[in-house]
Amino acid sequence: MENKIFSALIDPETSIEGLALDWLSEYKQDPNTAVADVINFLLKSCGCDIPVQPHDIVHPDSAAETFSPIEEKARNYAGVEYAIVSRKVARFRHAFEDFFTSIVNNAGEDGILYYDEDQEDEGGNIIFSLIKWFSPMSTAHLRSFRHTATVAVLSMITELCELYKRRVDEVTKLVAQVNALKEKKKAKKLSSTEKKQLGNKISDIEAIINIENNKLSTISNAIEAASVSVWAHRNRDVDPRIRVDCVKFLAKWISIVPEKFVDASSLKxxxxxxxxxxxxxxxxxxxxxxxxxxSLYMDDSESAAKGAFGQFIVRYGDRIRQVAEHDVDDSARKLAVSLMTILNKLDILEEDAEAANESVLSQLIFDADDRVRKEAATYFVAAVSRAMDDLEIHENVLQKVQAALPEFKESWVFFKDIGIKFVTILEKTDDDEEEEEVTERLLLSNKRFDALPSRIALASSSIHDVMILKKSELYLEWQELLEQLLYDFSSFDIPKIRKIDEGDVTSYIEACTLDEPELQSILLDVLFGFLNSTIKSFSSNKLTKKRGQKEAANPQKSLEELYSRLIDAIPSLLEKFSFSDSSTAKVLRLISLIDLETGFVKLNKEDVYNRIVEIAVKKFQISQSSELLREVELIFRSARYKGSSFADEVESKLVELMEDLSYDVRDKLGNTQFSEISILESLGKIERLSPILDVQDYLDVSVQLPKGRQDILAKILAEQVAKFPTDSIESDELEQRILFVKTVVNILRHYSISKFAALILPTAGLTTTDKQLLDTSVVSSVLTTIERLSRPSNDLQGSVNTNVTDELRIFLNLTMLDIIISGWSSKVRAEIAGKADFQLYSIVPETVPAKTVAETMRLFLRIEDYYLDLTNEEKNNAPDLDEMVGYIASDESDLSKLTELQLEYLMCEIASRVLVTASAGLWLRASEFVKRLAANKSRISHRYMNLLRDISRQLPTPPPEEDEEENPEVEVDIDLDVDDVTGEAMQLD
Known part of the structure; x- marks a missing residue:
């Protein structure tokens, strides 16, 4: 079916204004043909080539009967895509809307909108003749019909609102003129002639007002008819795209004519x-x-719309906070936080609601999503600014104090307040976590991000981003915070202080002084965040658009100046904050912000780096703090793997460390008083170094055990793991034993992967037979140990070790999958290279063992249950698969204590391993399991959804079926007879 309107709109050169005028001219000459053209245009836009004829338009009351056979035929070939949602037709949606708004606008200018001689019985409104056909089409079963007709009507309503507003403005001006003339007419000095002239002028204007009011009435009736017949039904449509359009257009109407659309139905x-x-x-x-x-609160004037939305917030405020806390869509959460920030800023909330918003916003500063953090940071910065206004340190006081103590900065007051606010938030979080009620525990702490860098550093980075982007008048420099952290507040110049009024000095000094270790530690994280934000801004266009034009002119030079200032300060910071491992770790963390070549080599500061490494090595040797050991590990890793000039020197120090640690473990194993706990510290440090150095050389060593036995260290460690206690033991001891297992298994994981990797190195030759047997024996022992320890929790064929927690089972199963994947990958690559070590490869299973498959999926299903329970989401079950793996729901698992974010992380960990093994063909019945992983992806999170966004690409391609039909049916887009998401039966208008 050819349609001139459709053909014109897909041409980007078409003048939509001219097309609308041509259609109006045709409408004046032959309304039925013109309306038929528009109806056929809608049908063509739906992908339907079955036209209506002009004679069908003569009887608009039979519109539903006319569309019924057309829709029935269209079902046979209508596709999922149609013009207004298709990306293949560029800008069609925009042109489509513009066409209908142009029709309404030009009909208003022409006058035909208000009166049509051929349709006096309908009040002369062209809109009615279109709505009578669009309305039944908008209730069709086919989504394309409903959506296309709905958008057409909503576009017309939008332009009707614009016309209504213009007419109202015009009437307002005319009424003002009449009132002014009436006041003028009352003047006593006017002659009777002049009064008569004014009376005639008033009558003329009032006649125009009557005409304009009639136009307003016509427009208002058209808006009412269109919105009642289409919008009122489609805002509850089963298709989310139609619901989205209904909300989007409603917002436009409210912004144009709030007095007509801010009502109960709209707010509902x-x-x-x-x-x-x-x-x-x-x-x-x-x-x-x-x-x-x-838009509504741009001015201070009172309006009915403001009152209505005020009541709306009272009713739905809790729901907005729930979205901000728990929604699976981070975009929705970000907007909810933005709305809460605006509401608090407008100062329109009740005291309780404002306090509830503040509680949520202050904790969302630690959120895992960057966009949510930045929105919460906007509120946080505003709160700091308000607090400083309340401090009442006047400008004259600042001048006095800075004259006597010039090193003091006004920003120090703000930095301390930031630190205090973080302390308060953290204390409140800890208090909330101590409460046992589930409803309390599942709140914001579930969204908190505890990984490195610390949550305070991440929050501070977002705060500084807000300052850079000028979302706040407050702007603080990281250099001044560094000066505050290095300042010795115990060395005040007493004579200088006495020259100033003691009260003023006391209040100011107290507002600046960092006298508590906890506060200093927090501000080290704040320094990291500010530096991180500043460095990132050098490589982006933030500074060029917002603050820091000087830095933006030469970002590389500014970056080098930052590096130089920071590198010079790190030794002093290490000295000042050496009183605790946590503070030392936070100082060492600053090194991760520095590019080694640019910062240390190019700026000739190698000696500073060497001093830092010496300190790091000493701390690694004596410290037991996991936080400090982690930062030292990152320093070593950065030097080894980022191609720096320090790689060889750092490697020599690592070799010495590993030799000492390995010797310590071997020595203690040979002692008759040996205990697992005695070697745990050294093993933990070996575990940290295992990804950096090849751990084979340190585990393939012989150990002399008591009673004359001798064996390889790696095999002995595997045997120690296999001795995991089965009897009931105290929780503290069990925690230590689990830590021992995780540490050793992780070391053995790196060891096994290194064995496989060594076989495909370019310089590696075939190993000797003895070496093959040794490697095979040790790696086989590792796999056997892991498999036995992770015995399925409902495996009735053997005894179950109840000390093995679900979290430990997850760790063991993931480790097993990692080793299998590594062995398979090495085998494939070695065969391609024309070499193989069959002794070692022979122990790698051809597929993931059935027990590992079943237990991995059981654990995943348990995690999924807890996650959906925390987030109050309904679950899509797959009973056959759940029953096949023997899944039984349980409320007693240790997984029930994990947070929402931790559970999400574990699901992503499992899903990623399953997808990799499935794509390699190592996972039996992969498609069933992968589809089960995706069953609830839309209810979990966007991170998880992105992992499973296209599962068809993650699986091996199945062979084509011989009996496949040559002409498969085209997918038909047919909706059930459902009108909305609540499942109510569709009402056909």
Whole structure:
């Protein structure tokens, strides 16, 4: 079916204004043909080539009967995509909307919108003749019909609102003129002639006002008819895209004519959208609310719309906070936080609601999502600014103090307040976590991000980003915080202080002084965050658009100046904060921000780096702090793997460390008083060095055991893991034993992977027979130990070790999969290279063992249950598969104590291993398991959804079936007879 309107709109050169005028001219000459052209245009836009004829338009009451056979035929070939949602037709959606708005606008200018001689019985409104056909089409079963007709009507309503506003403005001006003339007419000095002239002028204007009011009435009736017949039904449509469009257009109408659309039905639509099942709808609703509150409260005037939205927030405030805390869509969460920030800033909330918002916002500064953190940081910075205004340190006081103590900076007051606020938030978080009620525990702490760098550093980076982007008047420099951290507050010049009024000095000094170790430690994290944000801004366009034009002019030079200042300060910071391992770790963490070649080599500061490495080595030898050991490990890793000039020197120090640690373990194993705990510290440090150095050389050594026995260290460690206690033991001892198992298994994981990797190195030759047998024996022992220890929790064929927690089983199963994947990958690459070590490869299973498959999936299902329970989400089950792996729900697992973010992380860990093994063909019945992983992906998180976004690409391609039909049926887009997400039966208008 050819349609001139459709053909014109897909041409980017077409003048839409001219096309609308041509159609109006045709409408004036032959309304039925013109309406038929528009209906056929909609059908063509839906992918339907079955036209209506002009004679069908004569009887608009039979529109539903006319569409019914057309829709029935269209079902046979209608596709999923149609013009207004297809990306193949560039800018069609925009042109489509513009066409209908141009029709309404030009009809208003022409006058035909208000009166049509051929349709006097309908009030002369062209809109009615279109709505009578669009309305039944918008209730069709086919999504393409409903969506296309709905967008057409919503576009017309938008332009009707614009016309209504212009007419209202015009009437307002005319009424003002009449009132002014009436006041003028009352003047006593006017003659009777002049009064008569004014009376005639008033009558003329009032006649125009009557005409304009009639136009307003016509427009208002058209808006009412269109919105009642289409929008009122489609805002609850089963298709989320239609619901999104209904909310989006409603927002436009409210911003244009709030007096007509801020009512109970509109607010109910927006409010219910906050709980919509589709994240796209929730996101659109929140975006609308953010825009509306910004526009409605631009001035201080009172309005009915403001009052209505004030009541709306009272009713739906809790739901907005829930979205900010728990929504699976981080975009929705970000908008919810933005809305809460705006509401608090507008000062329109009740005291309790404002306090609830503040509680949520202050904790979301630690959120895992960067966008959410930045929105919360906007509120945090504003709160700091307000607090400083309340401190009442006046400008004259600052001048006095800085004259006597010029080294003091005004920013020190702000930095200390930032630190205090972080202390308060952390204390409140800890208090919340101590409460036993599940409803308390599942709140914001589940979204907290505890990985390195610390959550305070991440939050501080977001705070500084907000300052750079000028979302706040407050702007603080990292250099001044560094000076504050290095300043010795115990060395005040007493004579200088006495020259100033003691009260002023006391209040100012107290507001600047960092006298508590906890506060100093927090501000070290704040320094990291500010530095991180500043360094990133040098490589982006933030500074050129916002602050720091000088730095933006030469970012490389600015970066080198930053490096130089920071490198010079690190030794002093290490000396000052050596009183605790935690503070030392935070100082060492600053090195991760520095590019080694640019910062140390190019700036001739190698001696500083060597001094830092010496300190790091000593700390690694004597410290037991996991936080400090982690930072030292990162320093070693950076030097070894980032191609720096320090690689060889650092490697020699690592070799010495590893030899000492290995010797310590061997020595203690040979002692008759040996205990696992006695070697745990050294093993923990070996574990940290295992990814950096080849651990084979240190585990393939012979150990003399008591009673004359001798064996390889790696095999002895595997045997120690296999001795995991089966009897009931104290929780503290069990915790230590589990830590021992994890540490040793992780070392053996690196050891096994290194064995496989050694076989495909370019310089590696075939190993000797004795070496093959040794490697095979040790790696086989490792796999056997892991498999036995991770015995399925419901394996009835053997005894179950109840001391092995579900979290430990997850770790063991993931380790098993890592080793299998590594062995398979090495085998494939070695065969390609024309070499193989069959002794070692023979122990790698051809597929993942059935017990490992079943237990991995059981653990995944348990994690999924706990996650969905925490987030109050419904679960899509797959009973056959769940029963096949023997899954039984349990409330007694240690996994129940994990947070939402930790559970999500574990699901991602398992899913990634399953996908890799499935893509390699190592996972039996992979498609069933992978589909089960994806069953609830939309209810978990965007990170998890992205991992499983296209599972068809993750699986091996199955062979084509011989009986496959040559002409498969085209996918038909047919909806059930459902009108909305609540499952109500569709009402056909």
């Amino acid at each position: 639509c927006i409010g219910s959208g906050l709980s919509d099942l589709e994240s796209s709808v929730r996101t659109q609703v929140l975006s609308v609310l953010v825009a509306l509150f910004k």
